[in-house]
Structures are given as C-alpha cells and as structure tokens.
Amino acid sequence: MLKVDNEFIEQLKVGKDFNASACLNCGSCTALCPLDIELLPRRLFRYVLMGAKKKVLENTNSIYSCMLCKMCEDNCPAEVHIVENVRSLRSYINRNVYRLEKDSPVKKSRSKINHANTYK
Amino acid sequence: MPIPINDTLGIFADNIRIRKSVLPIAERKVTDWTKGLKIPAGGDTILYTGQMYQLVPIINSMSHQMAKYENSWITKYFGIGRWLNRFINLSAFMAHSDPIEQAAYDGKLRNITLLLRSAGIEFGYLYEKDFYSGALAYDEGLDQAVETQANLVYQTLKSANVKRLITVDPHTTKMMRTVFPKIIPEFNIKVQSYLEVLADRKIKPLKQIDLDVTIHDSCIYARHEGMIEPPRLLLRQIGIRIQEAELSGKITQCCGGPLESLFPTKATNIAKKRIVELSDCAGEIVTMCPLCMANLKRVSPGRKITIRDISDYLVQSYCPTTSKNPGKGKKID
Amino acid sequence: MDKHDLSQNKQPKILVFSTNNISDVGIDLAGSSHMDYPTTVQVLAVPCSSGINPVWILHALETGFDGVFIAADGGDCPYVPNCTERTAKIVEQAQQLFGAKYDARRVKMGAICSVCSESFVNLIKQFSKALAELSQSPGKSPEEEH
Amino acid sequence: MTKRRLGVFICQCGGNISDFVDTEQLRQSIEKNSLVMVAQVNMFTCSDAGQQNIITEIINKNLDGIVVASCSPKLHLNTFRAVTRRAGLNEYQYVHVNLREQCSWAHTHDKKAATEKGLRLIRAGIAKVSLANSLEKLRVKTLPHALVIGAGVAGLRAALALSDIGVGVHLVEKNHHAGGMVLQWGKMFPNDKKGSYVIKHLLNEIHRRENITLFTNAELLEKTGHIGDFSVKVRLGNNDTISLKVGSIIVATGFDTYIPQSGEYGYGLTGVITLSEYEELLASSMETLQYNGKEIKTVTYIYCVGSRENTKTDKPHLYCSRYCCSATSHAAKCTSEMNPDIRQFHLFRDVRTYGKYEQLYEKARNNGSIFLRFDEKSPPQVKEEKGRLIVRVKDILTGGEEIEIDSDLVVLVTGMVPRENAGLVNILKLPVGKDGFFNEIHTKLRPVETVIDGVFICGTSQGPKNLAESVTSAMAAVSKTGALLLKGYVDLEPFVAKVNADLCTWCGNCAKACPYSAIEQTIFNGKQVAIVSPVLCKGEGACVPTCPKQAIDLEGYTNRQIESMIDALAKEVINEKTDA
Incomplete structure (x- = not known):
C-alpha cells in the first residue's frame, strides 16, 4: 500500500519544480537509459507524482546514479524535464533527508533555482 | 558498503562554502598553465577555465582513492571525514x-590560448579569481552551495568589468550560460565556448592533416547546449575525416563521468561500454571535455586506441609552428 | 422416416434464407472475400426473417434440399425488435410441420450481421457437416457421433 | 395468363464472373427455356451500351419481364430498375440475380459446380419474374411541417435549421423550460462559454422565428397517419390538447445521467458527488473551491461510472458514454485554472478524449493532473475513515501497486443512460436497441433514419454523444427531413402485404403479429376479413407466417413466387439438358 503523502508533494513542489505529470508512460526513457536502471525515470517519477515518499526514498541510489546525460529527455514525447526533475529530487533529499544545507538562508522558502524552468 | 552519498555530498557542500570549490586546489595549480603566455590580467573578454582542466588530474587521483573505498570498511568513517x-x-x-x-x-589550456590568438582575439585571464563554477554541486542538487558560488563568481566578474566570457569546457559553459542567469536574473555576460568562438571567427587553417577521427560528443555540449556543429566544422576544415559513431551528435552516449564521485564502479562500466562503441569506428577518438577524456582514458589501457583533446588537433593546423610550441605540453598519450 | 440419403461424395444441398438489408450483405462479403463454401449452398433473400413462412421450409425439404438455414439479423433487425424470437418460433412451427418425416435438425437458424462473413461460412460448414452425418445415420444427433 | 416473354442478360463483369462461371454455357442452357425470348452475355451489363442493349431488346422483342444476372443487387438494383422504366416496362418486372458475390467470387475453385449453381440461381430468377406483378410505387403527399420532440440542444438546433430551409416546426418539450441538459452545464470546450449562455442564444433565435412554435410542458399523446402526412395530438401545459398535421417527426429526447447506486464507489458519503454536481460546484465557485464549507485540496475522479460495465445493475451499460473523459479533462483544466495547487487524481480505465478533445487531456496532464489506470476487475474502493475520504486503487501503470489517496472530494464520472420513454416508444413504434437507446436503420449508412418512414432520430436519444456530435446528427435529421418534405411528395416501395379476401376468415393473427398496426379488420362480401394499409406496412412480412389459411402474401415475395424459386433452386442441372 502506497499512501499519497500530501506534505511530500508540497515540499517537492510537484507540478512546479518537479513536473512530470505530462508523462504518458510510454517507457522511452527507460529504454534509452544507458544505466539500464529499470526504475529510472518512468516509475520513479510516477512514485513522486503520487506522493509515494517511502518508495522514492527507497530509491535514493537510483536518484543519485542518474548521469543527467539527457538522452531520455531529448526523446521524451511528452517533453518532461527529466533532468531537472532528477536534480530537484536530489535537492529535496539534500535538504530534507540529509539536511546538508540546513544552514541555508533559503531553508524556509524554496530555492531560487526554478528547476522546472531551467531549460524552458 | 557503497560510498555514502550523504557524507560525500556534505564534503562537497562544505568545500564550496568554505573553500569555493568542490575539490579545492592550490591557487598555484589553477594558474600554473599560464606560465610564459603573458596573458593580461582582466579585461572585457576573459578566458574562463572554471578550473575544470586543472581539476581533472586531482579528480583522477581522488577517484582512484574512492574506488578503493567503495565497498570497503572505510566508508563507515565518511561521517568523521566530513566533520x-x-x-x-x-x-x-x-x-x-x-x-x-x-x-x-x-x-x-595553452593550446586554446594559442588558437584564440591565431583567430585574432584579444582576451585576458582572471588568474587566482578564475573560480570553479559549481557544476558538480549543481548536478548533485546542492542548490544552496550553487547559489553561493554563483554569487561569488558573478560579483567577481562584475567588479572586474567583464563583458564576455570564453569558456573551455562544456560544464562551465552550461553553468555560466544557462544556469547562472536563472539564479541571478541580472546576469548579462555573454558566454561562448572557445570552439564556437573559433568557428564564428572563421579561423583559417595553415596546414592540412590527413587523419580519421571519431568524435565523442559531450552530453552537455550536444544535448544540453545544442553545440554539435562547431567542433565538426573546425576539424573538417583542416582535412580531418570525421567518422560518426552509431551514437553521436544529438544522441551521443554518456562517458560515465558524472558517476565518478559516488559510483566509481558504475562509471567504469559505462565508460567501457562507450569506448567499445567508439572503437568500432575507424580512427583516433577526439573529446572536447576534460572529464570525458579522463573517464574514457581510464578504461583505455590495453586497448589499441588514441584519445586526444580536440585542441591538440586544432593547434597543429591553425597555429604557426614555433620552436617552443607551448601547446604541446607534455605528451600524455 | 427421414428419406434424405447422401452418397459419400455428395455435398448436402442447403437452402439459405437471408435478409435483404443485413445478412445477405454479410453473405455477399463472404463472396467478396473469396471465402469458399460448398456450391450446393444457395441463398434466397427476403426482407426479414420474421416473414419466412414455415410452409416454405417444409417445401424446400420436400423438393430435395437436405437442410434449410435461416440467416437471421439477430439484434440488428431494423423492422421488429423481437425478430430473433419471432424467427425462432417460425423454426419451431416448421419442425412441427416436419412431423416424423424429417429430422428437426434439418432446419437451423443463426444470426448473421452485415459483416459476419466468417461466421456465416463457419456456421454453414458446420451445418453441412451435421447434415452429412445425419444422412448417414438418421436418428442420431451429429454431436453424439464424436 | 398468356405465356411470358422474358429476356435474360448475363454479365461477365469483365472476368469477375466469367473467369469462374461459364457464362456462355449458362446462356445456352437458359436459351432453351420456352419463356426466354432473349438470352445474352455482356462484358459489362451496367455500361451505357449494356443498358441501351437491354432497352432495345425489351422494345424489339416485346419483352414483358427481364432477369439481370450480374453483381449483388446492393450495387445495381436501382440502375436496372431505371433501365426497365426507360424501356416502358414496369420496373417490378425485373429481377436481379446475384451471380458475382454469391456465386463466382464465392466458388473460385470449381468452375463446373459454380456454373451449375449459377444456372439454378438464374432459373430461380426466371421463376420469380414469371410470377411478378406489375406494381406502382406508392406516391404520398408531404406537408412542409415537422414535429420536433425535445427542445434540448439537438432539438433547438434542428428547429432552427428546419426553419432556415422553409419547413415549419412544432417544437414540443416535456419540461417547463427548453434547453435540456446543456442548460445546467458550466464552461464548455473550446471557448469556455457556459451552457446557459449557449441555450439563451438559441432560444432568442427560436423566439424570433415565425415558423417555429415552441410548446413547453407539453407531451405527444397520439400519432396517426403516415410519412408525409402525420396527425399528432399534443397535450399542452394547461392540459389542453392540440391537434397538428406534420410531414415528419424528429425525435431528440436526449439522455438521462446515470445515478450511482447507494454505496457504489462510496456514493452517499459526504464529499462523493457526480461529475455534473462537481461542474455546478465549479461554476458557482469564484476563487477557492469549497465543499460543505471546507476548502478542497485534493480531488479524485473515478471514470466510467455507469459506462462500459456489466456488474452493477440488471441493466448493463456496456457502451462508452463518449463525452465523459473529455468533460472531466475540461473540469480538471477549469479546476487548475482556479487554483493550480489543487491536487487532481484521475482514476481511469481508458482515456477516450478523441479528436480535438485530446488537447484537453494534454492540458490536464500538463497542468499536473495525475492519471492512474485501474482494471475493471479491481475497481477503486472509496471509504470514509476518521472523517476523511480514502480512495484505494491498484494502479496498472505502477505495476499494480495499491495506492491510497486521502481526498477531500471524490467525483464520480457518470455516463449516459437511455431516457425512460416507454410512452413515446409506444406511440411512435420506435425501435429500441439492446442498450435502450433508439435504433437507426444503419449506424453508418442511414444514421438518423428509423424503420418508421418519416420518423428520424438524433442527438443522445440514439446513443451517447458529445454536444458537437448531437448537433451534427440533428443537422443530418434536418437534411433528411428537408429532402423528404420540400419535394411535396414521396414514393414508397410497393412491397407490402396483401390479403386474399376469398381465403381470409379473420382470425386476427396477422393484425397481432404486425409491429406497425398496419392491419385492420374490414368487411368483404359480407364476411370479416383483414385489410392492410399499404402506407403503414413496412413490408417485413411478419404477418405471413401467422396465417393459417395462407391468405396473406407479401408483394415481391408471394408464397407462389418463393415456392417456385425453391423448386428452381432444387432442380438438378444434370437432368435438365433440354429445358432449362
């Protein structure tokens, strides 16, 4: 049972920083990933969209394994910003799980880096 | 135990905060390459290295260490290490x-300097203020560290009255050209890779080279920055025949370099796959990113292949031969 | 007694009643698609299967047909909503007219729509086989032979 | 009867027939029949030369009946009827034999057997034409007025279009207000105009037209007469009854919304509402979306409620309701435009936002709606737990993972069901399909005509449609009506039942069997007999098998004709060398 964690969705700014709702589940990304990671990015993104925090955090290694090579994104028929999405997941984990940037002056407000828009 | 992501990234973040680079190196190592080149300090147009070429030998040495740590008892002590x-x-x-x-x-970097001079471009250098761009921190999602670094770099450039930057590697190019303006809205410095500058300037070859090469495009240049044609143009002009690998240009395959710090074994596996794809094509392998070069070279021993930076070829044709060609440096092949 | 006998090499003669708007179109399609069925199958088109007179069915058997197949419209009938029920009743009436003279299985109905070419050919081949078996051992149902 | 003089024209169809059937052998056999004056083989009988040749032969040889053995009658029946007419012969003295689709093309591997079958088929044609009566088409006058039943968007639009082409309209609406379902709808794709706005404009126009009379709160009570000239009685709001004369009737009675059963997907719990209720909520909300005074942050839509399912009621709704996926995507778009932070989960089986509506689906996805696909066999569960609505669903796209969504609002995307219309069905004798909606003659080729001549159906009365499709079908019904009424008359096929009064002893079986009330009792030579109204008779022949005296016949398919055709088909070719 995966519970939709609304707080997680809010923290991740799903739909803004993390934007993958346009995903059609075609699987092109998975097929093209040079890492052969089954989870990345289609299913991982689906977990994020559905606010399945536990599943997302179980897959930290996959999230940090991505090379951001953009092979998937360039071939995504739904034009999902896959690379920025992965970065925003790392950013979320760095801030909220590893607490690497707890001294951050921007810890309360969201980072000025607007992930979803970086490549628009 | 794999390398702990948490503590490793913590070290990167701390380094940026305290020492202004993910892997801080001595100033001497950053600027050593300029010896004898007499590049003016400062100016409107600046050659900006972002320390990438200088960092690679250190990263190489680090990765060697990290690969040893991966799955060893030492990984338990990374927390202490960070502290x-x-x-x-x-x-x-x-x-x-x-x-x-x-x-x-x-x-x-010396090659690049000569090339830019042959193209008639006047430029300066910031020496000890040629800071790291924060590329790795950006990729790893260390947003606060990136913001700190971006502001430092921008303030430095602004106070030096820089109008235009010539970058030498894909990572710094992307950071300066695409990422910084998102973080700093007022960032209005023109950023171009030296390959784009040379191609724009219509630099004329002095000599033809009879050679087949296979291009390994950097993911950042080809897909993130859409820069595919300039290196090909510069090579074609000097008579070099370009052999395209099955995956090249827009669909180039990653060298595995981005995994170097956290997943060294995976990085090596990806590099092995890529080097096989590239060797299937006739010719020497040409790279345009120091990280690609380092990662591909790491898996090349025992294979009959030559990997060279694009500037090594360009300098041979576009620059006049001098008795003391600083471009040659010391042979690494 | 059912007098219909077929020698081994003869195909049963079947009269098919089709309907102008629906099942005849499906049977046309079987021909357009070059789906082979026995040449001893002959089609007589009427407006609606609810208008088939049981007397005609009896007449067909008496004149030498081995069986009568009604290609009904099923639910597609544009004329009457309970066309299938009405047609089934006509089949029953015809079977009553057969009395002891003909086996009740010599009349059969099936729903054939305007694109049901394949099911027409399949049904007619099954019916033809059943009639052949029926003629060899009258009194036994074709199913029991298997 | 004097001996018939027949002509038989066998078509080679450029090889389509003659490659598999020996047409010359057919001609030689047929020629031996003493009734046959002419037997010819033509390369293409349907060509101008082929047609002219038939006319010449009819005139020169003084033929009184012809058989054309060629392709399926579905292709050229009308061609050769016209040829016969042009030669001065009654067009029903021509019989068509299907030698291509049902002979040459079906039996391409056995030319001998196919030729024998062809011969039997032509003999049957000869048998039929030998007994054919000359018939005249039934010409009926048409009145330039139409009755439109239902003043929803389809009915209103039909009335205006009829008015445009000069057909007067009586528009009858059961409810107090015209406008139907669309009146209640909020913003609609693509220009976000509200339903009430669209209806208001149509109604303004209706009121301006002098040749449209709108009766609200009114109901059809009775229909007599026939195509071109119906008499109808309508009950008005004040319980008065009015009689009207119309040439045709357009039925646009619309649909009903499926009402979920109590407990179906949590229906009955606070916060579980239907899509139309949600639309109303959206339409009445300004800046924030609230339900029962509580702000809505998470909306979960459950699709296909009452559509494409077989399990929940005794009346299964197996069809797709066509409009709901698009309507929900549009509602999602409106929701995120009001407040982009509202989380929207769509639990669907298939997304069918076809055509232009695909843009809505894309928009919904791009705006952050999450689509979760469930299997019909494991539908979502909706429960109330501690005052919250909990929806559990197995998401196929995540490999069947069970997802739990804590929702503020659950929207059941309900489909269309046929409107309860027993009275109207009875009055108009309209055919109703298995799904409960009205049936057209042919879904693709005759999409708005019914077997009741002069009665057309359109809009959602004939099956689920979206608004654009409803109006399209209304326009189709209008053009069929215009073509029928504006000419002033209509010709009907004369294939109707007729009673042999000498044989008839009036048992009433035929009258009971007739689905169209076309048979009545009358007195003939002092005895009770049955009589058929040729205008009401549809010619399906349902009365024929019920007559114990064989006293009722269908023109073109009489007992004698059929039996002689059976005889011809049964005859073995081998024994008939001399006389075909």
Whole structure:
C-alpha cells in the first residue's frame, strides 16, 4: 500500500519544480537509459507524482546514479524535464533527508533555482 | 558498503562554502598553465577555465582513492571525514596529482590560448579569481552551495568589468550560460565556448592533416547546449575525416563521468561500454571535455586506441609552428 | 422416416434464407472475400426473417434440399425488435410441420450481421457437416457421433 | 395468363464472373427455356451500351419481364430498375440475380459446380419474374411541417435549421423550460462559454422565428397517419390538447445521467458527488473551491461510472458514454485554472478524449493532473475513515501497486443512460436497441433514419454523444427531413402485404403479429376479413407466417413466387439438358 503523502508533494513542489505529470508512460526513457536502471525515470517519477515518499526514498541510489546525460529527455514525447526533475529530487533529499544545507538562508522558502524552468 | 552519498555530498557542500570549490586546489595549480603566455590580467573578454582542466588530474587521483573505498570498511568513517574536512582540506591530503598528467591537461589550456590568438582575439585571464563554477554541486542538487558560488563568481566578474566570457569546457559553459542567469536574473555576460568562438571567427587553417577521427560528443555540449556543429566544422576544415559513431551528435552516449564521485564502479562500466562503441569506428577518438577524456582514458589501457583533446588537433593546423610550441605540453598519450 | 440419403461424395444441398438489408450483405462479403463454401449452398433473400413462412421450409425439404438455414439479423433487425424470437418460433412451427418425416435438425437458424462473413461460412460448414452425418445415420444427433 | 416473354442478360463483369462461371454455357442452357425470348452475355451489363442493349431488346422483342444476372443487387438494383422504366416496362418486372458475390467470387475453385449453381440461381430468377406483378410505387403527399420532440440542444438546433430551409416546426418539450441538459452545464470546450449562455442564444433565435412554435410542458399523446402526412395530438401545459398535421417527426429526447447506486464507489458519503454536481460546484465557485464549507485540496475522479460495465445493475451499460473523459479533462483544466495547487487524481480505465478533445487531456496532464489506470476487475474502493475520504486503487501503470489517496472530494464520472420513454416508444413504434437507446436503420449508412418512414432520430436519444456530435446528427435529421418534405411528395416501395379476401376468415393473427398496426379488420362480401394499409406496412412480412389459411402474401415475395424459386433452386442441372 502506497499512501499519497500530501506534505511530500508540497515540499517537492510537484507540478512546479518537479513536473512530470505530462508523462504518458510510454517507457522511452527507460529504454534509452544507458544505466539500464529499470526504475529510472518512468516509475520513479510516477512514485513522486503520487506522493509515494517511502518508495522514492527507497530509491535514493537510483536518484543519485542518474548521469543527467539527457538522452531520455531529448526523446521524451511528452517533453518532461527529466533532468531537472532528477536534480530537484536530489535537492529535496539534500535538504530534507540529509539536511546538508540546513544552514541555508533559503531553508524556509524554496530555492531560487526554478528547476522546472531551467531549460524552458 | 557503497560510498555514502550523504557524507560525500556534505564534503562537497562544505568545500564550496568554505573553500569555493568542490575539490579545492592550490591557487598555484589553477594558474600554473599560464606560465610564459603573458596573458593580461582582466579585461572585457576573459578566458574562463572554471578550473575544470586543472581539476581533472586531482579528480583522477581522488577517484582512484574512492574506488578503493567503495565497498570497503572505510566508508563507515565518511561521517568523521566530513566533520574533519570542515577544518582541514581533506582533498588536498588525499589527492596528489601526477605532475606529468597535470602538465598535459595544462597543455590543453595553452593550446586554446594559442588558437584564440591565431583567430585574432584579444582576451585576458582572471588568474587566482578564475573560480570553479559549481557544476558538480549543481548536478548533485546542492542548490544552496550553487547559489553561493554563483554569487561569488558573478560579483567577481562584475567588479572586474567583464563583458564576455570564453569558456573551455562544456560544464562551465552550461553553468555560466544557462544556469547562472536563472539564479541571478541580472546576469548579462555573454558566454561562448572557445570552439564556437573559433568557428564564428572563421579561423583559417595553415596546414592540412590527413587523419580519421571519431568524435565523442559531450552530453552537455550536444544535448544540453545544442553545440554539435562547431567542433565538426573546425576539424573538417583542416582535412580531418570525421567518422560518426552509431551514437553521436544529438544522441551521443554518456562517458560515465558524472558517476565518478559516488559510483566509481558504475562509471567504469559505462565508460567501457562507450569506448567499445567508439572503437568500432575507424580512427583516433577526439573529446572536447576534460572529464570525458579522463573517464574514457581510464578504461583505455590495453586497448589499441588514441584519445586526444580536440585542441591538440586544432593547434597543429591553425597555429604557426614555433620552436617552443607551448601547446604541446607534455605528451600524455 | 427421414428419406434424405447422401452418397459419400455428395455435398448436402442447403437452402439459405437471408435478409435483404443485413445478412445477405454479410453473405455477399463472404463472396467478396473469396471465402469458399460448398456450391450446393444457395441463398434466397427476403426482407426479414420474421416473414419466412414455415410452409416454405417444409417445401424446400420436400423438393430435395437436405437442410434449410435461416440467416437471421439477430439484434440488428431494423423492422421488429423481437425478430430473433419471432424467427425462432417460425423454426419451431416448421419442425412441427416436419412431423416424423424429417429430422428437426434439418432446419437451423443463426444470426448473421452485415459483416459476419466468417461466421456465416463457419456456421454453414458446420451445418453441412451435421447434415452429412445425419444422412448417414438418421436418428442420431451429429454431436453424439464424436 | 398468356405465356411470358422474358429476356435474360448475363454479365461477365469483365472476368469477375466469367473467369469462374461459364457464362456462355449458362446462356445456352437458359436459351432453351420456352419463356426466354432473349438470352445474352455482356462484358459489362451496367455500361451505357449494356443498358441501351437491354432497352432495345425489351422494345424489339416485346419483352414483358427481364432477369439481370450480374453483381449483388446492393450495387445495381436501382440502375436496372431505371433501365426497365426507360424501356416502358414496369420496373417490378425485373429481377436481379446475384451471380458475382454469391456465386463466382464465392466458388473460385470449381468452375463446373459454380456454373451449375449459377444456372439454378438464374432459373430461380426466371421463376420469380414469371410470377411478378406489375406494381406502382406508392406516391404520398408531404406537408412542409415537422414535429420536433425535445427542445434540448439537438432539438433547438434542428428547429432552427428546419426553419432556415422553409419547413415549419412544432417544437414540443416535456419540461417547463427548453434547453435540456446543456442548460445546467458550466464552461464548455473550446471557448469556455457556459451552457446557459449557449441555450439563451438559441432560444432568442427560436423566439424570433415565425415558423417555429415552441410548446413547453407539453407531451405527444397520439400519432396517426403516415410519412408525409402525420396527425399528432399534443397535450399542452394547461392540459389542453392540440391537434397538428406534420410531414415528419424528429425525435431528440436526449439522455438521462446515470445515478450511482447507494454505496457504489462510496456514493452517499459526504464529499462523493457526480461529475455534473462537481461542474455546478465549479461554476458557482469564484476563487477557492469549497465543499460543505471546507476548502478542497485534493480531488479524485473515478471514470466510467455507469459506462462500459456489466456488474452493477440488471441493466448493463456496456457502451462508452463518449463525452465523459473529455468533460472531466475540461473540469480538471477549469479546476487548475482556479487554483493550480489543487491536487487532481484521475482514476481511469481508458482515456477516450478523441479528436480535438485530446488537447484537453494534454492540458490536464500538463497542468499536473495525475492519471492512474485501474482494471475493471479491481475497481477503486472509496471509504470514509476518521472523517476523511480514502480512495484505494491498484494502479496498472505502477505495476499494480495499491495506492491510497486521502481526498477531500471524490467525483464520480457518470455516463449516459437511455431516457425512460416507454410512452413515446409506444406511440411512435420506435425501435429500441439492446442498450435502450433508439435504433437507426444503419449506424453508418442511414444514421438518423428509423424503420418508421418519416420518423428520424438524433442527438443522445440514439446513443451517447458529445454536444458537437448531437448537433451534427440533428443537422443530418434536418437534411433528411428537408429532402423528404420540400419535394411535396414521396414514393414508397410497393412491397407490402396483401390479403386474399376469398381465403381470409379473420382470425386476427396477422393484425397481432404486425409491429406497425398496419392491419385492420374490414368487411368483404359480407364476411370479416383483414385489410392492410399499404402506407403503414413496412413490408417485413411478419404477418405471413401467422396465417393459417395462407391468405396473406407479401408483394415481391408471394408464397407462389418463393415456392417456385425453391423448386428452381432444387432442380438438378444434370437432368435438365433440354429445358432449362
């Protein structure tokens, strides 16, 4: 049972920083990933969209394994910003799980880096 | 135990905050390459290295260490390492770059300097203020560290009245050209890779080279920055025949380099796959990113292949031969 | 007694009643698609299967047909909503007219729509086989032979 | 009867027939029949030369009946009827034999057997034409007025279009207000105009037209007469009854919304509402979306409620309701435009936002709606737990993972069901399909005509449609009506039942069997007999098998004709060398 964690969705700014709702589940990304990671990015993104925090955090290694090579994104028929999405997941984990940037002056407000828009 | 992501990234973040680079190196190592080139300090147009070429020998040495740590008992102590690193620059202790290698990578920057001069471009250099761009921190999602670094770099450029930057590698190009303006809305400095500058300037070859090469496009140049044609144009002009690998240009395959710090074994596996794809094509392999070069070279021993930086070819044709060609540096092949 | 006998090499003669708007179109399609069925199958088109007179069915058997197949419209009938029920009743009436003279299985109905070419050919081949078996051992149902 | 003089024209169809059937052998056999004056083989009988040849032969040889053995009658029946007419012969003295689709093309591997079958088929044609009566088409006058039943968007639009082409309209609406379902709808794709706005404009126009009379709160009570000239009685709001004369009737009675059963997907719990209720909520909300005074942050839509399912009621709704996926995507778009932070989960089986509506689906996805696909066999569960609505669903796209969504609002995307219309069905004798909606003659080729001549159906009365499709079908019904009424008359096929009064002893079986009330009792030579109204008779022949005296016949398919055709088909070719 995966519970939709609304707080997680809010923290991740799903739909803004993390934007993958346009995903059609075609699987092109998975097929093209040079890492052969089954989870990345289609299913991982689906977990994020559905606010399945536990599943997302179980897959930290996959999230940090991505090379951001953009092979998937360039071939995504739904034009999902896959690379920025992965970065925003790392950013979320760095801030909220590893607490690497707890001294951050921007810890309360969201980072000025607007992930979803970086490549628009 | 794999390398702990948490503590490793913590060290990167701390380093940026305290020492203005993910892997802080001595100023001397950043600027050594300029010896004898008499590049003016400052100016409107600046050659900006972002320390990438200079860093590679150190990263190489680090990765060698990290690969040893991966799945070893030491990984348990990374937490202590991070704590310690706040007071002592651990990377300086851990990584001792090979001076021959260092000189070879410095040589690429000397090549680039000569090329820009042959194209008639006037430019300066910021020397000790040629800061790291924060590329790795950006990729790893260390947003606060990136913001700090971006502001430092921008303030430095602004106070030096810089109008235009010529970058030498894909990572710094992307950071300066695409990422910084998102973080700093007023960032209005024109950023171009030296390959784009040379191609724009219509630099004329002085000599033809009879050679087949296979291009390994950098993911960042080809897909993130859409820069595919300039290196091909510059090589074609000097008579070099370009052999395209099955995956090249827009669909180039990654060298595995981005995994170097956290997943060294995976990085090696990806590099092995890529080097096989590239060797299937006739010719020497040409790279345009120091990280690609380092990662592909790491898996090349035992294979009959030559990997060279694009500037090594360009300098041979576009620059006049001098008795003391600083471009050559020391041979690393 | 059912007098219909077929020698081994002869195909049963079947009269098919089709309907102008629906099942005849499906049977046309079987021909357009070059789906082979026995040449001893002959089609007589009427407006609606609810208008088939049981007397005609009896007449067909008496004149030498081995069986009568009604290609009904099923639910597609544009004329009457309970066309299938009405047609089934006509089949029953015809069977009553057969009395002891003909086996009740010599009349059969099936729903054939305007694109049901394949099911027409399949049904007619099954019916033809059943009639052949029926003629060899009258009194036994074709199913029991298997 | 004097001996018939027949002509038989066998078509080679450029090889389509003659490659598999020996047409010359057919001609030689047929020629031996003493009734046959002419037997010819033509390369293409349907060509101008082929047609002219038939006319010449009819005139020169003084033929009184012809058989054309060629392709399926579905292709050229009308061609050769016209040929016969042009030669001065009654067009029903021509019989068509299907030698291509049902002979040459079906039996391409056995030319001998196919030729024998062809011969039997032509003999049957000869048998039929020998007994054919000359018939005249039934010409009926048409009145330039139409009755439109239902003043929803389809009915209103039909009335205006009829008015445009000069057909007067009586528009009858059961409810107090015209406008139907669309009146209640909020913003609609693509220009976000509200339903009430669209209806208001149509109604303004209706009121301006002098040749449209709108009766609200009114109901059809009775229909007599026939195509072109119906008499109808309508009950008005004040319980008065009015009689009207119309040439045709357009039925646009619309649909009903499926009402979920109590407990179906949590229906009955606070916060579980239907899509139309949600639309109303959206339409009445300004800046924030609230339900029962509580702000809505998470909306979960459950699709296909009452559509494409077989399990929940005794009346299964197996069809797709066509409009709901698009309507929900549009509602999602409106929701995120009001407040982009509202989380929207769509639990669907298939997304069918076809055509232009695909843009809505894309928009919904791009705006952050999450689509979760469930299997019909494991539908979502909706429960109330501690005052919250909990929806559990197995998401196929995540490999069947069970997802739990804590929702503020659950929207059941309900489909269309046929409107309860027993009275109207009875009055108009309209055919109703298995799904409960009205049936057209042919879904693709005759999409708005019914077997009741002069009665057309359109809009959602004939099956689920979206608004654009409803109006399209209304326009189709209008053009069929215009073509029928504006000419002033209509010709009907004369294939109707007729009673042999000498044989008839009036048992009433035929009258009971007739689905169209076309048979009545009358007195003939002092005895009770049945009589058929040729205008009401549809010619399906349902009365024929019920007559114990064989006293009722269908023109073109009489007992004698059929039996002689059976005889011809049964005859073995081998024994008939001399006389075909």
